[in-house]
Structure formats: C-alpha cells, structure tokens
Ligand SMILES: Nc1ncnc2c1ncn2[C@@H]1O[C@H](COP(=O)(O)OP(=O)(O)OP(=O)(O)O)[C@@H](O)[C@H]1O
C-alpha cells in the first residue's frame with residue numbers, strides 16, 4: 439500500500455493537522471492537548487457540550503487565536519503562527535458562530551470581498567461572486583443590502599463569502615444555528631456539494647446531531663478541552679464517554695440535539 443502523503447503532486451495540501459494544541463486562558467484550559475486531522479476528501483464533525491473548546495480550537499486552527507503550545511500544519515508547511523489572511527490565501531477559511539456580513543454592502547459585494555481578500559483582481563472577484571451567489575441560492579437577493587437578509591439567508595451568505603476565497607479546507611462554526619428543518623436540509627446539500635464538487639475538506643461544528651450524522655464521514659468529540667472520541671457517526675453515537683459527556687446535565691450544560 440502506498441503511504442498517504444500530506445501534499446498532492448500539484449502542491450495542494452491534502453491535510454490540515456493539529457498536534458497537541460493547547461489554548462489556556464488564565465486558568466481556563468479551553469483546549470488542552472488536542473490532535474486533529476482533517477483530510478481534503480472528507481467532511482468531519484466537531485461536537486461536544488457547550489464550552490468544550492470547539493470554537494477555540496477552530497480559532498487556533500485559523501490564526502484567530504494564538505496557541506499556548508502545539509503545532510498546526512497545512513500539507514507540509516508549519517502554519518502555527520500564520521495570520522488568518524495568510525491562511526485564507528493558502529486555502530484555509532472559516533465561518534463564525536455569529537453571522538456578521540457587511541450590512542451596508544450588497545450580497546454580491548460581500549461575496550466579492552471574500553475573493554478580493556485572498557488576492558483576486560476585481561474583475562475575477564466579480565465573476566467568481568456571480569457564480570457563487572447562484573450556488574448558495576442568493577441570486578435573487580444579489581443586489582439587496584446584506585443587513586436586510588433574514589437569518590437563514592445571512593448564514594448562506596457567510597458560506598458564500600468563504601467559498602469566494604476558493605478554500606481547500608473550510609471550517610464552519612455552527613452553520614445551522616437558528617435554521618429551521620427545511621433550511622437545515624438545504625444546508626446539508628450545500629455542504630455536501632462543497633465537499634464533492636470543490637474537493638474541499640470540511641470541518642463542521644454543530645449541535646444539531648441529525649445534521650452531523652447525515653453529513654459527516656468522521657466525528658471528533660471534545661469535552662473540557664480534550665478529545666474524548668474520534669470515529670464514524672455510528673461509533674461515536676454508541677461511545678460510552680460521549681454518552682456520559684452529553685448526559686452530564688448536572689454540569690448544567692446543553693445536551694446535543696435538544
Ligand atoms: N477569550 C477567552 N477568555 C477566557 N476564556 C475563554 C475565552 N474564549 C473561550 N473561553 C472559555 O473557554 C472554554 C471553551 O469555549 P469555546 O467557546 O471554545 O467552547 P465551545 O465548545 O465553542 O462552546 P459552544 O458550544 O457554547 O459554542 C469556555 O469555558 C469559555 O468560557
């Protein structure tokens with residue numbers, strides 16, 4: 439068997455890897471020795487109770503949070519201290535738990551900015567945005583001000599902006615938060631297509647267990663800043679440590695899917 443390589447022959451990184459990542463905030467061990475591997479050919483779920491460290495880990499992976507210790511590599515390149523902008527230019531992009539489009543710009547302009555931010559010229563950015571606005575189902579709202587979008591569509595816009603950076607790896611922080619069931623089903627379609635059509639590795643943080651189980655090839659579970667399980671959806675669902683973490687309601691935390 440040929441050993442998998444971390445970069446393809448064309449130089450596109452095939453893996454995003456985190457090794458022994460710790461992010462400590464004076465006393466709070468938000469992330470405490472986590473390894474994570476995201477391949478470009480998979481959709482991976484990152485789940486865990488509220489406060490488990492999911493967002494902090496994604497912040498660390500994408501240059502928004504300095505690591506206390508640990509290493510992050512993208513393909514063969516160590517990127518532990520790279521800025522979010524540098525990482526986006528290398529094909530690593532994320533969306534945020536809170537949607538925050540540029541409210542005074544149109545939907546199309548918001549998407550264009552994603553492309554311009556990673557070095558596209560204006561004309562190329564406009565062409566890319568015209569395709570992406572269709573892709574994320576916002577063509578009819580292209581010239582509306584982003585600030586006027588209802589919540590579900592604003593979530594789609596944030597994915598459109600991320601797609602405009604032409605990512606190889608896309609990390610989504612609770613993309614289905616606040617969506618109804620129909621919107622959530624459409625989101626599953628969109629994320630699946632980002633994986634299958636764009637050849638993009640996707641990491642999804644999500645409390646909606648139904649969505650995670652439908653979408654993900656592999657799931658990693660965090661609790662109190664540590665990995666407590668990694669496996670297929672079926673393996674993780676029946677893992678004793680995962681069940682305990684989610685049922686530990688005496689700790690006053692959110693139960694996934696509730
Ligand atoms: N900037 C910060 N300063 C101090 N503590 C922080 C900071 N950011 C996060 N924390 C703490 O780190 C822990 C992990 O927070 P994080 O937001 O990563 O959790 P999460 O798994 O994303 O939770 P949720 O599901 O609620 O979004 C929490 O205890 C949180 O209060």
Ligand SMILES: [Mg+2]
Pocket residue numbers: 492493494535
């Ligand atoms: Mg979070």
